[in-house]
Amino acid sequence: MAQGRRVERVAALIRREVSEMLLTGIKDERVSQGLISITNVVVAGDLQHCKIFVSVFGSADDQEQALDGLRSASTYVKGELGRRLKMRRTPEVNFVFDHGLAQGTTVLGLLHKLEEQRQQKGEP
8 A cells, every 4th residue: 555655645746846847957948849648657566667748739740849849858757757756766757748628629529519419409
């Protein structure tokens, strides 16, 4: 049980620090041009690897550019995490695009269209 809480705490710290790096630390143009948010951080139980799920507001090209920029900055991010969190061993960082928000937006759009069709037909 204590191991699970420790992993969750490390994930929360990584999320906070990487969010701050997105605002001030990562100088890559591809990263700074889009609106990037961290949706989730998953840390392996042995604290060796972490996946940082990100959502990028913009076109598909903007999203791909931002993800490429984040991936190229992963060495910098790992180094900064090691310095800021003072961990004995800093996990390898892997940025992953989170499709969940896009899928949620699509579902909401479909539900909205269904509601409009019902209203046009006069259904309750």
